Amino acid sequence: MSVNSKIKVDQITSYDPPNQAVQLTQGATVPNGQTLTVNGNLDLGTGTITTGAISGTNITATGAVTAASFAGDATNVTALPVTSISKSVAHIFIL
Numbered sequence: 001m002s003v004n005s006k007i008k009v010d011q012i013t014s015y016d017p018p019n020q021a022v023q024l025t026q027g028a029t030v031p032n033g034q035t036l037t038v039n040g041n042l043d044l045g046t047g048t049i050t051t052g053a054i055s056g057t058n059i060t061a062t063g064a065v066t067a068a069s070f071a072g073d074a075t076n077v078t079a080l081p082v083t084s085i086s087k088s089v090a091h092i093f094i095l
Contacts, residue, residue, distance in 0.1 A: 014020040030036045 012022050014022050
């Protein structure tokens with residue numbers, strides 16, 4: 001028998017032991033159009049993470065970060081493949 005229930009709260013805190021992280025053992029879903037706000041650090045663990053928009057400051061990622069597009073001026077982006085000037089000039093003349 002399935003029971004669909006809703007609990008409406010303003011805050012969730014741990015009971016035993018107190019002041020510890022609350023575990024969402026069955027996962028969690030943030031509905032479309034809603035926002036999950038994290039005050040403090042957010043550790044998404046390992047594996048593949050599929051999401052909509054993520055915004056923040058000082059985001060650190062290791063491995064590959066893929067997207068349909070990236071925005072910004074790319075200041076301090078490192079380890080990009082480099083094309084030599086001679087190849088760049090050739091591309092300009094060919095096009």
